[in-house]
Amino acid sequence: MQTTSDEVLIERIAGGDRLAMQVLFARHHVKVYRFVLRLVRNESTAEDLISEVFLDVWRQAGRFEGRSAVSTWLIAIARFKALSALRGRKETELDEEFAQTIEDHSDDPEVSMQKKDTSEILRKCLGALSREHREIIDLVYYHEKSVEEVAQIVGIPENTVKTRMFYARKKLAEELKAAGIERGWP
Amino acid sequence: MTNTSGREDIEQMLPWFAAGTLGRKDAARVEKALASDRELARRFELVREELGETIRLNESLGAPSARAMAALLRKIDAESPAAGGQPVSVSLATRVSQFIAGLSPRTLAWSGAAAALAIVLQAGVITGVLLSDRGQGYRTVSVEQAAPAGEGSFALVRFSPAASAADITKLLEDSKATIVGGPSAGGIYRVKLAATALSREELARIVRQWQDNKAVGFAAPAQ
Numbered sequence: 549m550q551t552t553s554d555e556v557l558i559e560r561i562a563g564g565d566r567l568a569m570q571v572l573f574a575r576h577h578v579k580v581y582r583f584v585l586r587l588v589r590n591e592s593t594a595e596d597l598i599s600e601v602f603l604d605v606w607r608q609a610g611r612f613e614g615r616s617a618v619s620t621w622l623i624a625i626a627r628f629k630a631l632s633a634l635r636g637r638k639e640t641e642l643d644e645e646f647a648q649t650i651e652d653h654s655d656d657p658e659v660s661m662q663k664k665d666t667s668e669i670l671r672k673c674l675g676a677l678s679r680e681h682r683e684i685i686d687l688v689y690y691h692e693k694s695v696e697e698v699a700q701i702v703g704i705p706e707n708t709v710k711t712r713m714f715y716a717r718k719k720l721a722e723e724l725k726a727a728g729i730e731r732g733w734p
Numbered sequence: 735m736t737n738t739s740g741r742e743d744i745e746q747m748l749p750w751f752a753a754g755t756l757g758r759k760d761a762a763r764v765e766k767a768l769a770s771d772r773e774l775a776r777r778f779e780l781v782r783e784e785l786g787e788t789i790r791l792n793e794s795l796g797a798p799s800a801r802a803m804a805a806l807l808r809k810i811d812a813e814s815p816a817a818g819g820q821p822v823s824v825s826l827a828t829r830v831s832q833f834i835a836g837l838s839p840r841t842l843a844w845s846g847a848a849a850a851l852a853i854v855l856q857a858g859v860i861t862g863v864l865l866s867d868r869g870q871g872y873r874t875v876s877v878e879q880a881a882p883a884g885e886g887s888f889a890l891v892r893f894s895p896a897a898s899a900a901d902i903t904k905l906l907e908d909s910k911a912t913i914v915g916g917p918s919a920g921g922i923y924r925v926k927l928a929a930t931a932l933s934r935e936e937l938a939r940i941v942r943q944w945q946d947n948k949a950v951g952f953a954a955p956a957q
Contacts, residue, residue: 552899566810573803581798595798599805606810670787671794689788694755710746717749720784731780 554618562609573602576619579691580626586686587630587679597633601626616700623691624701627683634679666729673723681716688713741767741774748774748781887932888914888956889941891925897949905949909940924956 554575560568577598584601585594604625612621674685687693687701698709718734725731744767750756751764768775893902906912906925915924927940937955944953 566807569806569810570803573806577802578797581802582792582795585795586792591798595802596805598798599802599809602806603809603813606806606813667783667787667790670783671791674784674788674791685784685788686792688749688755689753689785690792692753692755694757695750697755713749714746717781717784733777733780 555614558605558609558612558618561606562612569602569606572605572618576622577602579619580622583623583686583691584626584630586682587627588633593633594630597626597629600629604629616697619691620693620697620700623687623693627701669727669729670720670724673720673727676723677716677719680712681719684709684712684716685720741771744774745777748778749785752778752781752785886926886930887928887937887940889925889927889937889944890952890954890956891923891944891950892952893923894949894951897951901949905944905947909944 552571554572557568557572557575561572580601581594581598584597585591588594588597601622605622612618616624674682677685683702684698687698693701695706695709698713699706702709704712721731721733744764747756747760747764751761756764768778909927912926913923914926927937932940934955941953941955944950
């Protein structure tokens, strides 16, 4: 199926084309929302932020130089907005809020295993990671960003991207072990 | 068997290899290592498991409500003309948000975007805004033309969910047709097929051609 590229849409948006804006929004808003939601952990805040993200696109489309994919640009704007919003609240507060939604896996691991299957525990553990680790795992696995793109979005060197991903996975393995799942790695 | 430092190097690339975002050269290195190193292959399965569950976790997060789009359009409307271009009428903002809200996610993802884009490509059927001579603001052409009455021959059309903007635009161009209204409930557009009132037979013939076009899911003559 042939579709107009994001870059063409951005050109049209720069010319004041609101329907091009709508098409771009329809194409990307769900993923941007999910990226923001995983960072701010509040649906209402995430919704507010995505309209801010696309408003920035509307304002700055004329300055987009195409040095990165449009989706990478969107995620970078979204990240900036989300982190700015988080500065207004202590992250520890947010983590405490979120912790209440996570099952306490200090129970007997065997009991836990009986209740939940491995994939569900894995998802719980993914949700329990630090913001930095959640972010990089989402960018690589869900948003399909290359090493270079993650470096652009997060603003760190490419080698740091690889080591951060490695440590995020290592932390995930530790969480899984604490939940009774031994994967034999690392 | 891969040596230890080589394996670490390769192992750090596994997440990108699994996601399909590794460059060709690195991907070839990883593939080669996986073929000869069973432990690395076992670890790659762990990466694939993480990849799958990360996708499932994110997909379970749902989607924002239509409120987000409405808020965006309100903010754009409130912007000065300098930022994005020309000002837009409130009616367009309302129509667009209703459009978004009225579509299922699947329809929204395909036919909605494609049809909207086709409208854009049709050089201003809906996006074209006319400056009122009396300086009372802007109005959309589509709103003006959406009334059922008027000179010409019309059809009601729903585009196929699989149709691309290019398909729709080509069909419109080949038929010298114009979208003059919609979408109404169910994603139906009002399309002007001819500037004059065609005979019933001629209109039916053109509509049949439209029905046979892969970009069209539904077409029927309209008053």
